[in-house]
Amino acid sequence: MKPAFVAMAMLIPASIALAQGKGGPPAPPLMECGVHGDIDIICGTRSPEDLELTPDGKSLIVSQMVNGPAGTGVAGLMLFDLAKKTFTKMTPTSDPRKDWGDPACPGPIGDALRPHGISLLKRSNGAIQVFVVNHGGRESIEMFELKQSGGTSDLIWHGCVVSKEAFNDVAAEPDGGFIATHPTALQPPAPPGGQVKGPPTFDLFSGQASGYVSHWIPGKGEVELPGTRAGYPNGVLVSADGRTMYFNAWTAKEVHKYDLKAGRETGKVKLDFMPDNISWTSKKTMLAAGVKGARGNCPASSSIPCIQAFGIAEIDPGKMASKTVFDSEGKGALIGGVSEALQVGNSIYIGAFQGDRIVKIPAKK
Numbered sequence: 600m601k602p603a604f605v606a607m608a609m610l611i612p613a614s615i616a617l618a619q620g621k622g623g624p625p626a627p628p629l630m631e632c633g634v635h636g637d638i639d640i641i642c643g644t645r646s647p648e649d650l651e652l653t654p655d656g657k658s659l660i661v662s663q664m665v666n667g668p669a670g671t672g673v674a675g676l677m678l679f680d681l682a683k684k685t686f687t688k689m690t691p692t693s694d695p696r697k698d699w700g701d702p703a704c705p706g707p708i709g710d711a712l713r714p715h716g717i718s719l720l721k722r723s724n725g726a727i728q729v730f731v732v733n734h735g736g737r738e739s740i741e742m743f744e745l746k747q748s749g750g751t752s753d754l755i756w757h758g759c760v761v762s763k764e765a766f767n768d769v770a771a772e773p774d775g776g777f778i779a780t781h782p783t784a785l786q787p788p789a790p791p792g793g794q795v796k797g798p799p800t801f802d803l804f805s806g807q808a809s810g811y812v813s814h815w816i817p818g819k820g821e822v823e824l825p826g827t828r829a830g831y832p833n834g835v836l837v838s839a840d841g842r843t844m845y846f847n848a849w850t851a852k853e854v855h856k857y858d859l860k861a862g863r864e865t866g867k868v869k870l871d872f873m874p875d876n877i878s879w880t881s882k883k884t885m886l887a888a889g890v891k892g893a894r895g896n897c898p899a900s901s902s903i904p905c906i907q908a909f910g911i912a913e914i915d916p917g918k919m920a921s922k923t924v925f926d927s928e929g930k931g932a933l934i935g936g937v938s939e940a941l942q943v944g945n946s947i948y949i950g951a952f953q954g955d956r957i958v959k960i961p962a963k964k
């Protein structure tokens with residue numbers, strides 16, 4: 600992982616806390632794991648930043664975005680069994696191929712994988728392709744094939760696309776290409792050891808442009824999409840027909856709509872929280888989820904910011920209008936650092952870029 604990205608990932612929670620001011624009372628400790636009325640707090644994971652439903656509808660692929668040493672088994676992709684409520688490490692098979700992505704890809708990522716955003720695609724031959732943003736060893740989009748049979752789920756590495764700048768999220772296109780977000784570094788480069796010195800280069804929460812969205816086309820490479828410079832481009836989606844792209848501007852509290860054929864923005868909607876990831880619902884609307892800010896430290900003896908307050912909004916992709924699906928105010932300290940909301944049937948699963956849990960809530964009908 601690049602030192603600059605490590606520093607940025609570590610400082611985002613602290614930056615949120617500083618932006619909220621000092622001197623406030625500590626936030627309460629997070630609620631215990633288990634069922635609390637119609638809310639289920641499921642523990643046993645680490646920093647479940649992104650979630651994707653497997654094609655059989657029985658499991659979630661969980662991206663554990665953890666900055667741990669290689670080989671510790673902490674970072675990586677996990678399979679969450681929806682019925683059993685258990686997490687299992689997904690380890691790529693020892694039979695890698697190199698037939699997807701960029702021919703210049705150096706080779707399999709192995710244990711160095713440090714996942715972030717993920718996206719699934721059913722290819723024309725029926726194969727399920729898993730796109731994974733990776734920060735371990737190289738900044739890349741790693742490409743795996745998911746094979747499910749007889750109750751097992753295997754990952755086969757098929758290739759990658761390496762970039763000089765850090766990715767955040769990725770959205771698969773119908774033709775095997777992808778759209779990806781590139782939030783540029785918000786802090787000065789870190790010296791050896793990863794300790795950042797000096798103030799931010801600019802106000803993280805001003806909403807000013809701090810990144811862009813790119814388009815990778817098989818056989819042609821990656822290019823920046825014009826007009827996508829925004830406040831920390833984060834989660835991204837592509838419509839089923841591949842014509843439209845949607846991306847979150849995290850620090851600007853906006854969701855943008857972009858015509859890929861015309862190469863221009865065609866709409867946006869403002870939210871009352873910082874939208875991180877974005878996902879499709881069964882109604883072909885979108886769910887955006889993210890933090891509102893910090894409430895002191897959690898618990899009182901800790902120096903780690905407790906980013907508890909969050910929101911989830913449903914967005915009509917045609918009208919680019921939003922409505923609140925869930926607001927954490929008054930619900931207790933459910934989870935910190937919310938980054939994802941994914942509808943599965945009559946439930947919504949919530950992921951986060953920190954902590955030990957995912958949360959299941961009812962989906963509004």
